[in-house]
Every structure is written in structure tokens, then in C-alpha cells.
Amino acid sequence: MLIIGLTGGYASGKSTAARRFAEHGVPVIDADAIAHELTQPGSPALRLIVEAFGPEVLDEEGRLRRALLRRRIFKDAKARRKLEAILHPLILQAIQRRLATIEAPYAIIVAPLLIESGWTRWVDRVLVIDAPGILQYERAQKRDRISTEDIEAIMSAQASRKERLAAAHEVIVNDNGLEKLYYQVDELHAYYMQLTQGRC
Structure with a gap:
């Protein structure tokens, strides 16, 4: 099975492209979605995060305050590396487990x-979704409602x-x-299917 790593800058359109691939029946594994699953209340990963960053990263119901943690790690490289050291091995293990269950010509891993x-x-x-910086800013502000500084x-x-x-x-x-984006995804899907001939 061919493994495609789909990546791109912040608000470049990774998820939209991945959804289009999924419409073609391509299995898509989203690293961010896995990270979200791994950090649910009571999870081992969340306990490690609290140990590393303190109880203030949890809300009153024991859920991770994602916006607060995001602001902290993106302004502090040391904190970011600490979080990545906790989560990245767990995410990679989960991705590999899911890949082991997939039977398809190719699969996509979405990983920012x-x-x-x-x-x-x-x-x-490696498939990169590329967008002009000014469009990334516009999309990020509209979608996530965060400051230019963030x-x-x-x-x-x-x-x-x-x-x-x-x-x-x-x-x-x-x-x-979207029309141009979908056209490019559709073309690449056909190309990847050609590449997989004889592989699966």
C-alpha cells in the first residue's frame, strides 16, 4: 500500500483536500484528530500534559483547554518540544495501528x-497543500477567530x-x-492509483 503524507501550512486547506480524497474512497488518517482523541479527560496522555504544564491547562470539567495550551506552546519553543515529546510517539503508534488495518491501494496521513x-x-x-500567506491569514482569522499575533x-x-x-x-x-482545488485532488487521485498498480 502506498502511503501519502499530506501536509501544508496553517489554514492552507489540508482538511478540505483530505475530504476530497476521502470522497474517492481513499482512507484518510488525521494526526490532529488522533491527538484530540488521545487527550480526552482521564486519558494517560492528558495526565502527562498536566504533569508537564500544570493543572491550569484543564477546565473545571477536566477537559484540555486547547486554546490556552496552543498559545503557550507556539510562543515558547521549549514548551512546544515538551508537548511534542509527549504526543508525537503516541500519535505515530496510533497511525501505524490504523494503517495495519487498512486494505486499499493507497492511504493518506494528514499531518501538519x-x-x-x-x-x-x-x-x-509527500503531498504539500500550498497557499499564499495572505490567504492563510484570511482563512485562519475567519475559521479560528484568533489574533494576527497568534x-x-x-x-x-x-x-x-x-x-x-x-x-x-x-x-x-x-x-x-474549491473547484480548482478539487480538480487538482482528482488528478492526483488518478495519478496515485496508477502508481499503485502492482503494489497491492
């Missing part, structure tokens, strides 16, 4: 930090556009609406 985390060695090809902190913590493009086998340019 695919390059930064060194996970490119676990995939066969957006800048998140984007500066990620690999640069140049680094992502250097690691890419394929690139989807998401700068002109």
Missing part, C-alpha cells in the same frame, strides 16, 4: 507537522514554505477556490 516531526520517513510520498506565532513554529516545497513530491496550489 509531517516535516518538522521527521515523519517523512514513514511515508512513500497566527504569526503558529506559522513561525512550522516549517517554512521553502522547506515544505523542498520536501514535496507533489504540490497542490490552493489559491483560487
Whole structure:
């Protein structure tokens, strides 16, 4: 089975592209969704996060205050590395377990930090969703309702556009609406299906 690592900058359109692949029947594993599952109240991962960052990262019902933790880690590289050391091994294990259950010509792993985390060695090809910086800002502010300062902190913590493009086998340019994005996904789906001939 061919493994595609799908990545891109903040608010570049990764989830939208992944949903389009899923409409073609492609299994999609979302690293962020796994991280969310791993940090539910009472989970071992959440206990480790509380030990590392203090009880203030939980709300009164024992749930992770994600916005608070996000602000902290994107403004403090040491804190970010601490969180990644807790979560990344657990996320990778969960991804590998799910991949072991999949029977398909190819599967997609959506991972915003695919390059930064060194996970490119676990995939066969890297697909980058690329968008102009100004569009990323507009989408992030509309979708997440966060400040320009927070957006800048998140984007500066990620690999640069140049680094992502250097690691890419394929690139989807998401700068002109859904129709163009879907067309590129559809073309790549056909290409990936061709690549898998004889592999599965």
C-alpha cells in the first residue's frame, strides 16, 4: 500500500483536500484528530500534559483547554518540544495501528507537522497543500477567530514554505477556490492509483 503524507501550512486547506480524497474512497488518517482523541479527560496522555504544564491547562470539567495550551506552546519553543515529546510517539503508534488495518491501494496521513516531526520517513510520498500567506491569514482569522499575533506565532513554529516545497513530491496550489482545488485532488487521485498498480 502506498502511503501519502499530506501536509501544508496553517489554514492552507489540508482538511478540505483530505475530504476530497476521502470522497474517492481513499482512507484518510488525521494526526490532529488522533491527538484530540488521545487527550480526552482521564486519558494517560492528558495526565502527562498536566504533569508537564500544570493543572491550569484543564477546565473545571477536566477537559484540555486547547486554546490556552496552543498559545503557550507556539510562543515558547521549549514548551512546544515538551508537548511534542509527549504526543508525537503516541500519535505515530496510533497511525501505524490504523494503517495495519487498512486494505486499499493507497492511504493518506494528514499531518501538519509531517516535516518538522521527521515523519517523512514513514511515508512513500509527500503531498504539500500550498497557499499564499495572505490567504492563510484570511482563512485562519475567519475559521479560528484568533489574533494576527497568534497566527504569526503558529506559522513561525512550522516549517517554512521553502522547506515544505523542498520536501514535496507533489504540490497542490490552493489559491483560487474549491473547484480548482478539487480538480487538482482528482488528478492526483488518478495519478496515485496508477502508481499503485502492482503494489497491492
